[in-house]
Amino acid sequence: MREILREIGMIARAFDSISNIEFKELELTKGQYLYLIRICEQPGLIQEKLAEMIKVDRTTAARAISKLELNGFIEKRSDPDNRKIRKLYPTAKGEEAYPLLKRESDYSDQSALEGLSGEEIETLHKLLKRVRLNVERDWEYVKKGNKRSY
Amino acid sequence: MREILREIGMIARAFDSISNIEFKELELTKGQYLYLIRICEQPGLIQEKLAEMIKVDRTTAARAISKLELNGFIEKRSDPDNRKIRKLYPTAKGEEAYPLLKRESDYSDQSALEGLSGEEIETLHKLLKRVRLNVERDWEYVKKGNKRSY
DNA sequence: ATTTTTTTATTGTAAATACAACAAAATTGA
DNA sequence: TCAATTTTGTTGTATTTACAATAAAAAAAT
Numbered sequence: 001m002r003e004i005l006r007e008i009g010m011i012a013r014a015f016d017s018i019s020n021i022e023f024k025e026l027e028l029t030k031g032q033y034l035y036l037i038r039i040c041e042q043p044g045l046i047q048e049k050l051a052e053m054i055k056v057d058r059t060t061a062a063r064a065i066s067k068l069e070l071n072g073f074i075e076k077r078s079d080p081d082n083r084k085i086r087k088l089y090p091t092a093k094g095e096e097a098y099p100l101l102k103r104e105s106d107y108s109d110q111s112a113l114e115g116l117s118g119e120e121i122e123t124l125h126k127l128l129k130r131v132r133l134n135v136e137r138d139w140e141y142v143k144k145g146n147k148r149s150y
Numbered sequence: 151m152r153e154i155l156r157e158i159g160m161i162a163r164a165f166d167s168i169s170n171i172e173f174k175e176l177e178l179t180k181g182q183y184l185y186l187i188r189i190c191e192q193p194g195l196i197q198e199k200l201a202e203m204i205k206v207d208r209t210t211a212a213r214a215i216s217k218l219e220l221n222g223f224i225e226k227r228s229d230p231d232n233r234k235i236r237k238l239y240p241t242a243k244g245e246e247a248y249p250l251l252k253r254e255s256d257y258s259d260q261s262a263l264e265g266l267s268g269e270e271i272e273t274l275h276k277l278l279k280r281v282r283l284n285v286e287r288d289w290e291y292v293k294k295g296n297k298r299s300y
Numbered sequence: 301a302t303t304t305t306t307t308t309a310t311t312g313t314a315a316a317t318a319c320a321a322c323a324a325a326a327t328t329g330a
Numbered sequence: 331t332c333a334a335t336t337t338t339g340t341t342g343t344a345t346t347t348a349c350a351a352t353a354a355a356a357a358a359a360t
Contacts, residue, residue: 002259002263002271002272002274002275003255003259003275004259004262004263004271004274004275004278005161005162005165005255005258005259005262006255007275007278007279007281007282008158008161008162008165008278009162009165009166009184009204009205010203010204010205010282010285010286011155011158011162011278011281011282011285012155012158012159012161012162012163013162013204013205013206014205014282014285014286014288014289015155015158015159015285015289016159017205017206017207017289017292017293017318018288018289018292018298020318021292021293022292022298029345029346030317030318030345030346030347031346031347034159046308046309047308047309048307048308048309053160054159054160054163055159055160055163055164055167056163056167056347056348057167057347057348057349058308058309058348059309059310059311059347059348059349059350060346060347060348062308062309062310062311063310063346063347064346064347066310067346082308082355082356083354083355083356084307084308084309084354084355084356085307085308085309085355086308086309103300104300105153105155105156106300107298107300108155108288109152109153109154109155111284111285111288111298112154112155112281112284112285112288113152113154113281113284114284115280115284116277116280116281120277121152121154122152123273123277124152124154124274124277124278124281125152125153125154125157127266127270127273127274127277128154128157128158128161128274129157130265130266131157131161131262131263131266131274132157132160132161132164134261134262134263134264134265135160135161135164135165135168135261135262136160136164138164138168138258138261138262139164139165139167139168142167142168142171142172143167143171148168148172148257148261150253150254150256150257167348170348179315179316180315180316180317180347180348181316181317196338196339197338197339198337198338198339206317206318207317207318207319208318208338208339209317209318209319209320209339209340209341210316210317210318212338212339212340212341213316213317213340214316214317216340217316232325232326232338233324233325233326234324234325234326234337234338234339235325235337235338235339236338236339
C-alpha cells in the first residue's frame with residue numbers, strides 16, 4: 001500500500017504552518033487566510049459553501065468568518081431573496097490584503113514544485129484532483145454520521 | 151500557476167477529519183492517531199523527531215504525546231546514555247490499537263486512490279515525495295525564524 | 301396546504317494547537 | 331578545557347477547532 005495520504009498530510013501541515021507564520025504580518029490569525037483568499041476570489045459566497053470547499057467543520061468556518069468580519073476584512077450581506085443566508089464580500093481592507101495572499105500562495109506552490117517539469121506538474125495536478133474527489137465523497141459520508149467499514 | 155497546495159490542503163483536512171471521527175471508538179482524541187501510529191512503527195523514537203516527521207509544533211507534539219502516555223497508549227523511557235531524551239514506546243494497549251489504525255489508514259489510502267491505475271499511483275507517490283522534500287526545506291527555514299521573500 | 305426534511309447559521313463547551321519563555325543536557329568550537 | 335550553541339523538553343497563555351444543541355428559513359414531499 002502506497003502511503004499517499006501520509007505524504008499529503010505532511011505537505012499540508014508544513015505549508016499551513018508556513019502560511020500562518022507569514023500572514024501574521026497582515027494581522028491574520030491561524031487559518032484565516034484560507035477563508036479570506038476564497039472570499040476575495042468568489043465574492044458572494046456563503047459560509048456553508050466555504051466550509052465545504054475548505055473541508056472544515058461548519059462551526060469552525062462560522063467563527064473564523066465572524067472574526068474576519070470583526071477585524072474588517074470582510075462583510076456579511078443579507079440577501080433580500082433569501083433571509084436565511086448571508087453572502088460574504090471582502091471589504092476594501094480585504095481587497096488590499098489579497099495581492100499578498102495570492103503572491104504568497106503562488107510562491108509556495110512554486111517552491112513546492114521546484115524541480116518538477118511542466119509535464120510532471122500537470123500530471124500531479126490531475127491526479128490530485130481525482131484523489132480530492134474521492135476523499136470528498138468519503139468526507140461528506142462520514143461527516144453526515146455514516147460509518148465506513150474497513 | 152497550478153494550485154497544487156490548495157488541492158493538497160483539501161485532501162489533508164478531509165482525511166484528518168474522517169480519521170478523527172473514526173478513531174473516537176479507540177478513545178483517541180483529535181490528532182492522536184498521527185503520533186500513535188508512528189510510535190508503533192518506530193518504537194524508540196523521540197518526541198522532537200516525531201514533531202518533525204508530522205510537521206507540527208514541538209509543543210503541540212509534547213502535549214499530544216503526554217496525553218497518549220496519560221491514557222496508557224505509550225510510555226516514555228529514559229535513556230541511560232542520554233539524560234536529555236525520552237524514548238517513546240507503545241504499551242500493550244497501544245499495540246492493540248495499532249491494527250485498527252493501520253487498517254483505517256490503508257482503507258483511506260485505498261479509497262482516496264480509487265480509480266487510479268497502479269502506474270498512476272506510483273507516479274503520484276513519487277511526485278508527492280519530491281514535493282514533500284521541497285516543502286520540508288521551507289518549513290524548517292520558516293520555523294527557525296527565517297523569512298522567505300516573495 | 302401543511303407536514304417533513306434540508307439548509308443555513310449561531311452559541312456553549314471541551315479540547316488541541318501554537319507561541320513565548322524557560323531550563324537543562326549535549327554538542328561544537330575556539 | 332570551557333564557553334557558546336544546539337538539542338530536547340516543559341509550562342503558561344491565547345486562540346482555534348470541533349462537537350452538541352438549538353433555531354429559523356427554505357425546499358421537498360405528502
